[in-house]
Amino acid sequence: MAPLSGDGVLWLCLGISLFFAVRGIATDIRQVVDLTEIKRDEREDKIISEGTEEALKLDTLLKLSESTSHDLRAAALRIISERSTKGETRDILLADLSSKNKTRRGKAINALHFLVSNRALSRTSVCTRLRDLPTYTALVNCLCNFLDEHVEITSNTLSPILPRTRPLGEKKAIQILNSLLPENIPCALEAGVVSQWLTRYPFPCVTNADPSRRRDLFMLMKTWWADDAVMSSIFSTLTSHPDGIRQLRKHGLMGSMIEEENDQDDDDGDSDVWMVDGEDTAGTSGTFGSFRSAPRPQESSLEEQALRRRRREAMVLSEGGRPLGRDDIIQRPIQEG
Structure with missing residues (x-):
């Protein structure tokens, strides 16, 4: 084998030197990256974040809530809501809720x-802090305080379930109850939502008609639910729980199971509704006590059946502004033979 020349030895040494130089440089670069990397402790970040949120003043949070950034607004609202539902702030909120001072x-x-x-x-822990007995008690006390304010007429709607004297602020309080009631029905019942509030509520079907109609209140809620959807929803939520049904029946706001089945059978039948003193009340605003169901008279002939069918298919057309008369009633002509 021929010995290496001087140039060959030089190139061999140069290659070996470059190999070790590259490895050394790569090792040094990795060490520099490791030394300059900033390592974060998640536990410390959580402590710093909580401390920063608690340190923010309400004025600062108010400005953040008016920011154009959606994330900043959401974060500010979350911090404000969490502060208002815990500790002393929550106690003050519930105390003001049950206060008789209208402003507070x-x-x-x-x-x-x-x-x-x-x-x-909705995704925060705010609502979970409002599902306990003190919250429901304060809310029931608030609703009971509104009962004495059913004095002035605030609505022109004639309904057996919606009082015309409902105060303006009561609707929001009922909406709050409707939102919180499904979360803890037994706790709301313990606070007196039925025994202290609903039993004293001035439903028109109870005050204007026979007091014995209190047992028909639940059926009226199902029939006239569009007049007061929030109150009907509260009754529906209460009847979804056995304790709610038990209390409604105990306080006479719901009939027995047998009575409900009979009422449902009567509604399914082709029964007529007669209006007492109809000629005197036509064209005027009456009360629901004027409408009473009467049994259908005995149909003894085909002529009477045809006459009743003709009356059911009649139309009433009126331009308004005057009482209804016989000229406004259009009936199908009598077919002879």
Whole structure:
């Protein structure tokens, strides 16, 4: 084998030197990266984040809530809502809610309505802090305080379930109850939502008609639900729980199971509704006590059946502004033979 020349030895040494140089440089670069990397401790970040949120003042949070950034607004609202539902702030909120001072009560209702109805707070722990007995007790006391304010007429709607004297602030309070009631029905019943509030509520079908019609209230809620959808929803939620049904029947706001089945059978039948003193009340605003169901008279002939069918198919056309008369009633002509 021929010995290597001087140039060959030089190139061999140069290649070996470059190999070790490249490895050394790569090792040094990795060490530099490791030394300059910033390592974060998640536990420390959580402590710093919580401390920063608690340190923010309400004025700062108010400005953040008005920011054009959606994330900043959501974060500010979340911090404000969490502060208002824990500790001393929560106690003050519930105390104002059950207060007889209309100004304090109104502010508390607006705040609580915002907390339970805002979609941005639905995924937070805010609502979970409002499902206990003190919250339901304060809300029931608030609704009971509104009972004495059913004095002035605030609505022109004639309904057997919606009182015309409902105060303006009561609707929001009922909406709050409707939002919180499904979360803890036994706790709401213990707070007196049925025994203290619903039993004293001035439903028109109870005050204007026979007091014995209190047992028909649940059936009227199902029939006239569009007049007061929120109150009907509360009754529906209560009847979804055995304790709710038990209390409604105990306090006479719901009939027995046998009576409900009979009422349902009567509704399914082709029964007629007669209006007492109809000629005197036509064209005027009457009460629901004037409408009473009467049994159908015995149909003894085909002529009477045809006459009744003709009356059921009649139409009433009127331009308004005057009482209804016989000229406004259009009936199908009598077919002879």
